[in-house]
Amino acid sequence: MGEDMRAVDIIIKKRDGQELAQEEIEFFVRGFAAGEIPDYQVSAWAMAVLFKGMNLREITDLTLAMAYTGQVLDLTGVVPIALDKHSTGGVGDKTTLVVEPLVSACGLPVGKMSGRGLGFSGGTLDKMESIPGFRTNLTTDEFIHQLRTVGLVLAGQSIDLAPADGKLYALRDVTGTVPSIPLIASSIMCKKIAAGAQAIVLDVKMGLGAFMPDLKEARILAETMTRIAHLAGRKAVALISDMNQPLGCAVGNALEVKEAIETLHGGGPADFREHCLFVAAHMLVLGGAVKDEAAGMTLAQENLQNGKAWEGFRTLVSVQGGEVGFVDYPERLPAAPCVKTVPAPRSGYLAEVNARVVGETAVTLGAGRTKKDDLIDPAVGVMIHHKVGDWVQAGEPLFTVHAGDPARLDEAVLLLLGAHTWSDQPVEPLPLFYEVIR
Ligand code: URA
Helix, strand or coil, X not given: CCCCCCHHHHHHHHHCCCCCCHHHHHHHHHHHHCCCCCHHHHHHHHHHHHHHCCCHHHHHHHHHHHHCCXXXXXXXXXXXXXXXXXXXXXXXXXXXXXXXXHHHHCCCCXXXXXXXXXXXXXXXXXXXXXXXXXXXXXXXXXXXXXXHHXXXXXXXXXXXXXXXXXXXXXXXXXXXXXXXXXHHHHHHHHHHHHCCXXXXXXXXXXXXXXXXXXXXXXXXXXXXXXXXXXXXXXXXXXXXXXXXXXXXXXXXXXXXXXXXXXXXXXXXXXXXXXXXXXXXXXXXHHCCCCCCHHHHHHHHHHHHHCCHHHHHHHHHHHXXXXXXXHHHCHHHCCCCCEEEEEECCCCEEEEEECHHHHHHHHHHHCCCCCCCCCCCCCCCEEEECCCCCCEECCCCEEEEEEECXXXXXXXXXXXXXXXXXXXXXXXXXXXXEEEEEC
């Protein structure tokens, strides 16, 4: 197969809007992964896909071809069902820190390979690494052993999952071909499939601080990913959730860990707690622990209130080398030297708290990266004290900046004042979720 195939013909076929055969997709992906098809041809092909699209069959073939350019974990026999969740990325999204121990406390093991933050959206590994000693670079054997014995793992990618995706993503980043639903959907799903996930809850973020700016695009992405999962023999459900304003109050690594800990103790911001319970409920349904979401919400609620989810988080920290004293007494977590609470400059209803600006401000403070190898400061970030729709009195605390130095603090204050938009008329609160796609 493929001996008389030529990359240029596959590019031309897609450029002319034709459907690619499975063998053509496999030939192209394998050739690229093996370094036999040069970057300029892959870039041209990615641009053709961006303009002409792909049907579901092509996207599924692309996903599987990319997954199988590397090792594909088989977790059958390790756990009854390999359950995973994936967020498409957002601002203040510390959901995994709560949901993973929560679902595990409800009786379903969860092993998760997470990523780092890039750009304005944060990453779970960076958050967990603000706990001194916490180790995310587990080997595949360690990952499987901990999943089997503890039922709870949170690690980075121990193996180079779907190496073709890493190469393709790097090219897409510099050729204007990131915003293509076939390419985004296959990129996300090939890594989930390679990591061995058998049931996946996809948290597709929509809004100012997300990849998908509007509901229509988010819905297409969500439907595409759930269908790929089914065609690849996995179970999936997609939740479309709001990312116009930050989730919860904390944005910044140690600050988010503290907020997750408060939530695991039954407190924390109401929107974040509710978001976690809803995601957990869907994982419990998909994993077969309960029959419907209402029962999932009840079970999750119980295990948050009775302290079992918190105990799970503590165990997770301890087995992965983290010093539990820092999570038992979160005030010991890294703290920034310059902290300032800024009052509301006027009275009014909050019409917008722009998640993208808040995320970018956190990056300016040093909480995130603009390049893959940038160092981050775990202590810095912001606390947003109000939500869209709140009535805020002039002089009330509006946000708090945690900075490494006074200059960056002043810069952040200006950016965050600009992220808040006011109205004299009542404003509807934003929903947490827009749709569930099964
Ligand atoms: N996340 C991914 O892993 N890939 C994309 O293309 C976009 C988001």
